[in-house]
Amino acid sequence: MNAFLALLRWELRRLLRTGTARAALAFLFCAGLAALAATDRELARQAREIAALPDQYEAQVARIAKQFPAGEHAGYVAYYSFLPTWQPAAPLAAFSLGLRDVVPGALWIRLLGLEGQLHESGLGNPAVQALGTFDLAFVVCALAPLVLLVLSHDVLSRDREQGVLPLVVAQAGGLGPLFAARLAVRAAAVAAVCTALFAVGLAWPGILPGPAEFGWLADMLLHLAVWTAAAAAIAALCRSVAASLAAAGTAWVAAAVVLPAALNLAVVAAYPVPEGLELTVRQRQEIHAGWDRPKEETFARFFRTYPEWRDTAPVAGRFAWKWYYAMHQAGDDSVADASARYRANLRARAAATARLAWLAPPVATQLLLSRRAGTDLEAHLAYLDRVRAFHGTMKAHFHPPVFAETVLPVASWRDFPRFVPAAPPAAAGTFAERLPLLIPLGLGLAVAVRALRRPFRPLL
Amino acid sequence: MLTLENLTKRYPGAAAPAVDGLTLTVAPGELFALLGPNGAGKTTTLNCLLGFVAPNSGRALIDGLDVVAAPLETKRRLAYIPEQxxxxxxxxxxxxxxxxxxxxxxxxxxxxxxxxxxxxxxxxxxxxxxxxxxxxxxxxxxxxxxxxxxxAKVLLLDEPTSGLDPGASHEFSRLLRRLRERGVAILMATHDLFRAKADADRVGIMRHGRLAHLLTAAELAHTDLEKLYLETMAA
The missing domain is CATH 1.10.8 (Helicase, Ruva Protein; domain 3)
Known part of the structure; x- marks a missing residue:
């Protein structure tokens, strides 16, 4: 054990004497800091936006109250009342932003048709979606493996090419402990940089680490272990630096760039999802068609969903708020199947991505990390479900006065339903979800051990 | 103690073996110089002892241990100075x-x-x-x-004085003498006939993977080594 520790000490000294290694580790650290800063900026913007919601809401109420000091018809008040909903970011979003910067974290909801309101805010930021989120999870999943491979691919081949290997083997006897020490030091250096970034990410916003944070760290280290195993296999199999460099480059480009993109394309093609915009347009078309449709027909459809208002007085004039909201309900009803399919197919895409993640460990890790951080698709759909439920609460609150054609006094506006936010659902994931990482880890190590144990490996 | 017993190594695709049934022993405190032109099999013999290449037949023993059966133990018992x-x-x-x-x-x-x-x-x-x-x-x-x-108990030298100036080469000879006095068995592959004659207890001249001549120190004293070497190469 002492001999192995001595080897580790020497290998660390050798590593740190190499300018390329120092530069690569510094690059990784700087990239990680930049990712943390970018994530912090985005989360701070979202937090400011959420923190401003109550004041904005009060200002809105005051503005309407000033316009209608004597109160107003419930339909009119509901029309102008935007009620805020939001989903706060979990602390781990600081490391794994996931979908948090491409889907809305806050929505203002009215009594109108819901589907358009859900999706009209989610149309922006396609550029960010195309590039992927630059967060610590990205640095860990994509850049750290690159640095690890750069440092580790030639732990034997460079010695062979420089003619040092025969003397090394003659002195050491076997290659096993030396090889293990070299890889361990390089993996530990990369892991240390990533862990330091993790610590900076905790200290920066003042997050107190708990089981969830340490779980995130453990998954990050598991991911690095997979790439260490890949580097071990490459280093043990390749004789020349050129070959090991080519193998390492190919492995990284395939697993971290090409396969995730290819999997995304395959999943998108296999599970077509109607765009949010398409749902919005269809819903709007249905609402607008309501203006030309006989009121009785609109109400008949509405009463199928809300039979409790069947006995209210029929609309006499050209316009009535209850008719207007019935038209909006018709809009929602017309895309209900598409909306359900939208959510089901999004979940199917997520499930398919998780299955295909067997082919690309970085994808498996990204899924685990964003799930732990509550920034994955499930978290977003959970938020939309809460908004959907809140919209139901709004209907329960406003429908009685709207259908009773009641004037709502200003004093009652304080009693409007308030959205109760919830922390995004986060989960540690199962052992089975880590198999796409554990299996390549075992395979890589097995290949390396087998290659090193081969008697009379050509060393010269 | 270093022992080679009928050691044979043929590289894949080669017409003739690089080492062909080589048998020799280097006793503790003895320096054995292997002479021979490039391709005679000197370095391949050392590589077999170091476990860098596998012999096709025969055995190479360090301190009584087979280098194939006990690669770690045998390497612990030997030191190696490569040509470069x-x-x-x-x-x-x-x-x-x-x-x-x-x-x-x-x-x-x-x-x-x-x-x-x-x-x-x-x-x-x-x-x-x-x-x-x-x-x-x-x-x-x-x-x-x-x-x-x-x-180590055994020292393998592959052209050890290549690159050394005459003064350093002379110092190296003195060093080898001290090692022999400590009981180290030394096998030295070299082209340096002068150094071989001056330092070695025995000299073997290799040709086509075999020992063409084996000379003791006493025989060396009365032999024109350069002439014998050139005659062997010309044969």
């Missing part, structure tokens, strides 16, 4: 010596390491300098120091 000593350029001579010694399981204080380097003939002011700036001869001296520090 390549080291880690980012390390100083002292650091290289410390590193390679720790690889062999020996940890020495700096004073002891410096003593090995001095014994190998490396000047004091070079000990702390990076090996990247060393001449071939200086690297060779670090290689010698590495072998000394291993304190």
């Amino acid at each position: 000593v390549n080291l880690y350029g980012h390390f100083s001579g002292l650091e290289n010596l410390a590193y390679f010694s720790e690889l062999a399981g020996h940890r020495y204080p700096d004073t002891e390491l410096r003593r090995f380097l001095a014994e190998a003939g490396l000047q004091d002011d070079a000990h702390g300098r990076r090996v990247g700036g060393y001449s071939k001869g200086m690297r060779q001296k670090v290689g010698i120091a590495i072998a000394l520090a291993k304190n």
Whole structure:
């Protein structure tokens, strides 16, 4: 054990004497800091936006109250009342932003048709979606493996090419402990940089680490272990630096760039999802068609969903708020199947991505990390479900006065339903979800051990 | 003790074996010089002993242990100085010596390491300098120091004086004498007929993988080694 520790000490000294290694580790650290800063900026913007919601809401109420000091018809008040909903970011979003910067974290909801309101805010930021989120999870999943491979691919081949290997083997006897020490030091250096970034990410916003944070760290280290195993296999199999460099480059480009993109394309093609915009347009078309449709027909459809208002007085004039909201309900009803399919197919895409993640460990890790951080698709759909439920609460609150054609006094506006936010659902994931990482880890190590144990490996 | 028993090594695709039924023994305290032209099989013989290549038949034994059956144990018992000593350029001579010694399981204080380097003939002011700036001869001296520090029972030398100036070469001969006095068995592959005649207890001239001539020290004293060597090559 002492001999192995001595080897580790020497290998660390050798590593740190190499300018390329120092530069690569510094690059990784700087990239990680930049990712943390970018994530912090985005989360701070979202937090400011959420923190401003109550004041904005009060200002809105005051503005309407000033316009209608004597109160107003419930339909009119509901029309102008935007009620805020939001989903706060979990602390781990600081490391794994996931979908948090491409889907809305806050929505203002009215009594109108819901589907358009859900999706009209989610149309922006396609550029960010195309590039992927630059967060610590990205640095860990994509850049750290690159640095690890750069440092580790030639732990034997460079010695062979420089003619040092025969003397090394003659002195050491076997290659096993030396090889293990070299890889361990390089993996530990990369892991240390990533862990330091993790610590900076905790200290920066003042997050107190708990089981969830340490779980995130453990998954990050598991991911690095997979790439260490890949580097071990490459280093043990390749004789020349050129070959090991080519193998390492190919492995990284395939697993971290090409396969995730290819999997995304395959999943998108296999599970077509109607765009949010398409749902919005269809819903709007249905609402607008309501203006030309006989009121009785609109109400008949509405009463199928809300039979409790069947006995209210029929609309006499050209316009009535209850008719207007019935038209909006018709809009929602017309895309209900598409909306359900939208959510089901999004979940199917997520499930398919998780299955295909067997082919690309970085994808498996990204899924685990964003799930732990509550920034994955499930978290977003959970938020939309809460908004959907809140919209139901709004209907329960406003429908009685709207259908009773009641004037709502200003004093009652304080009693409007308030959205109760919830922390995004986060989960540690199962052992089975880590198999796409554990299996390549075992395979890589097995290949390396087998290659090193081969008697009379050509060393010269 | 180093023993070769009918050792044969044929490289894949080669018309003739590189080493063909070679049998010899180097006793503790003996220096055996293997002479021969390029391709005679000298380095392949050393590589078989080092476990770098697998013999097709026969055995190579270090201290009675088969190098194939017990590769780790046999390597622990031997030290090796290659023709071209390549080291880690980012390390100083002292650091290289410390590193390679720790690889062999020996940890020495700096004073002891410096003593090995001095014994190998490396000047004091070079000990702390990076090996990247060393001449071939200086690297060779670090290689010698590495072998000394291993304190092995068997020493394999592959053209050890290549790159050394005459003075250093002479010092190296004195060093070999001291090692023999300590009971180290030395097998030296060389082209240097003068050094072989001056230092060796026995000399073997290899040709086509076989020992064409085997001369004892007494026979060497009365033999024109250069003439015999050239006649052997011409035959």
